[in-house]
Amino acid sequence: MKSxxxxxxxxxxxxxxxxxxxxxxxxxQLYDRYSYLVFSIAVAIVDDRSTAEEITLDVFVRVWQKSxxxxxxxxxxxxxxxxxxxHHAIDVLRRQSTKLDSYTISWDGVSSSATLSxxxxxxxxxxxxxxxxxxxxxxxxxxxxxQALALAYYGGLTQLEIAEALKQPLGTIKTRxxxxxxxxxxxLQDEQELVDTSIEAVPAYSMNRDDS
Amino acid sequence: MxxxxxxxxxxxxxxxxGLEADEAxxxxxxxxxxxxxxxKANALxxxxxxxxxxVPTVTPPSDLKNRLMQRVQxxxxxxxxxxxxxxxxxxxxxxxxxxxxxxxxxxxAAFNLALxxxxxxxxxxxxxxxxxxxxxxxxxxxxxxTGFIIIGVDGRNGALVVDRLPPLDNGQQYQLWLVxxxxxxxxxxxxxxxxNYGGTRIEVSESLLEYSxxxxxxxxxxxSPQPTGAKVLGGPLFAPKFLITPSG
Numbered sequence: 488m489k490s491x492x493x494x495x496x497x498x499x500x501x502x503x504x505x506x507x508x509x510x511x512x513x514x515x516q517l518y519d520r521y522s523y524l525v526f527s528i529a530v531a532i533v534d535d536r537s538t539a540e541e542i543t544l545d546v547f548v549r550v551w552q553k554s555x556x557x558x559x560x561x562x563x564x565x566x567x568x569x570x571x572x573x574h575h576a577i578d579v580l581r582r583q584s585t586k587l588d589s590y591t592i593s594w595d596g597v598s599s600s601a602t603l604s605x606x607x608x609x610x611x612x613x614x615x616x617x618x619x620x621x622x623x624x625x626x627x628x629x630x631x632x633x634q635a636l637a638l639a640y641y642g643g644l645t646q647l648e649i650a651e652a653l654k655q656p657l658g659t660i661k662t663r664x665x666x667x668x669x670x671x672x673x674x675l676q677d678e679q680e681l682v683d684t685s686i687e688a689v690p691a692y693s694m695n696r697d698d699s
Numbered sequence: 700m701x702x703x704x705x706x707x708x709x710x711x712x713x714x715x716x717g718l719e720a721d722e723a724x725x726x727x728x729x730x731x732x733x734x735x736x737x738x739k740a741n742a743l744x745x746x747x748x749x750x751x752x753x754v755p756t757v758t759p760p761s762d763l764k765n766r767l768m769q770r771v772q773x774x775x776x777x778x779x780x781x782x783x784x785x786x787x788x789x790x791x792x793x794x795x796x797x798x799x800x801x802x803x804x805x806x807x808a809a810f811n812l813a814l815x816x817x818x819x820x821x822x823x824x825x826x827x828x829x830x831x832x833x834x835x836x837x838x839x840x841x842x843x844x845t846g847f848i849i850i851g852v853d854g855r856n857g858a859l860v861v862d863r864l865p866p867l868d869n870g871q872q873y874q875l876w877l878v879x880x881x882x883x884x885x886x887x888x889x890x891x892x893x894x895n896y897g898g899t900r901i902e903v904s905e906s907l908l909e910y911s912x913x914x915x916x917x918x919x920x921x922x923s924p925q926p927t928g929a930k931v932l933g934g935p936l937f938a939p940k941f942l943i944t945p946s947g
Contacts, residue, residue: 508842511771518764524751526759540763547767548774555843556866556895569751574716594753614752621752639715640750646712647719661712668711671746 499564506554514551521565522547525572532576532641533583542579546572577643594625594637624674632667635660705729705736714743731869833936835913841865841931848913848936854906857886859915860898864891864931867917874918876926877903877910877936886913888922910936 497505497516505513525546529539549571557567625633638649646664650657706729712718713726730737837844846861859875867873867890875886884903891897901907912935917928 504842509775511768514771515764515768518767522759522763523756524754526763527754527757528751530757531754536757536760539757540760540766543759543763544767544770548770551771551774555841555863563748565751566748569748573751577716617749618752618756621749625750625753636715636750639712639717643716645717645719649717661708664715664717665708665711668714668743668746671749672742675746675749 500559503550503554503557503559503564506551507557514547517550517564518547521568524565525568528569528572529576532573532643533580538579538583539576542572542576546575549575573640574643580643594622594633621675624671627674628667628670632663632670635663636667639664705733707736707739710736710740710743714740714747833934835861835915835932835934837863837932838930840929844932846915846932848901848907850907850936854908857901857903857907858898859887859889859901859913861891861915861932862896864895864897864915865917866895867891870920871917871928872920872922873897873915873931874922874926875899875901876914876916877901877907878912878914879910883914883925885922885924888918907936912936 497513499517499520502513502517506517522543526539526543529542529546530536533539533542546568550568557564562570625636628636634653635649638644638652639646642649644652646660647657649655649664650660653660706713706726709718709722709726713723716723718726726736730740831850833848833850835846835848841864843863844861844865845863846859849858849860851857861873864873872888872890874888876883877886886901886903887899889897889899913933914926914930915932916926916930918926
């Protein structure tokens with residue numbers, strides 16, 4: 488008889504391993520930890536709660552089905568979930584053929600009362616601090632760079648599509664994205680040192696293929 | 700300031716998924732061999748990861764979890780083995796048809812849904828014509844992996860069918876090993892398809908009936924003289940106490 492999962496014992500990778508063994512209690516715990524993240528990403532991209540709910544369900548069902556293909560040496564679980572959520576939401580957005588209002592997509596959002604989920608109080612504190620740090624870094628970007636970054640991240644637009652949407656030269660958009668990411672790279676250097684740098688850069692498209 | 704031999708200028712858009720497909724493929728190929736660009740890509744990937752912290756946090760509805768668990772449970776009830784109606788098991792076997800001998804093809808054609816289900820329950824099954832299908836089990840490295848060995852009545856014809864093996868890196872393949880009295884020989888080197896399903900003919904000079912167990916490991920492309928990688932599948936070749944006669 489399998490014992491139920493003790494919340495204090497299992498890290499994310501172990502939960503994925505248990506999900507691969509069809510442990511529903513492991514999926515339940517993973518959902519408790521990351522449902523806010525997946526749902527938030529979905530809402531930010533599709534701007535519709537009902538659709539975001541379906542996306543969230545699809546993401547965790549996909550985790551249930553694809554957990555056996557998760558590779559801890561390629562990405563952390565959080566990164567993996569973020570990629571699945573973001574790309575699925577973008578796919579839904581594209582299928583809906585929603586005309587993208589480039590001027591409404593932004594990094595500004597209602598500050599929510601949703602609490603982060605963490606395994607212990609120290610981790611919760613670290614997550615909250617990191618969130619504030621990242622938001623502060625983004626706020627320091629020039630508006631044109633923030634806008635281009637938002638269209639790429641939330642809208643899933645290519646550089647060419649951003650250029651067309653904003654009626655700007657492609658070279659201008661390339662420069663804005665490059666400068667934005669480089670500035671964030673510099674500002675978030677301390678955060679990056681906390682990240683396991685042994686994790687290999689996961690090609691975005693190969694992860695997309697894994698998730699399909 | 701971009702160096703034409705590198706893709707540094709493309710990396711920010713690449714990690715965001717903002718390149719056209721042909722550009723992204725170009726970057727991916729370049730990253731395989733360029734440490735400078737790969738190091739930069741890693742740093743930018745970390746930034747990409749951090750961006751998720753900036754997403755405005757919204758609480759999902761309280762009933763969403765119940766809906767998820769109901770959906771998962773419903774999916775489990777609907778889960779069909781490969782040979783179920785609606786998902787033609789013949790289609791799953793098709794890659795093996797082209798590999799196995801004509802006798803094996805004829806025997807496999809006689810298998811039915813109940814037989815496949817029994818294989819999934821790890822029962823050794825004899826089929827018409829005296830052929831044997833022996834299930835294999837996944838290891839800790841690949842707990843979801845399944846497979847079976849089909850051996851002809853004379854032991855000389857054999858085939859391996861696998862499913863849900865873990866995906867491999869470029870430059871890797873699976874290798875089947877036959878074990879007897881501490882001696883290990885290679886039976887086949889093979890790859891799986893994009894759904895992690897595959898099959899291969901087993902080619903050995905001796906009868907397969909002479910071997911006691913099989914292992915499947917991950918090896919460099921082309922195979923190795925001896926097992927070097929992780930074992931993902933395996934099992935005893937014969938367990939007479941489990942041998943049963945098919946009912947139909």
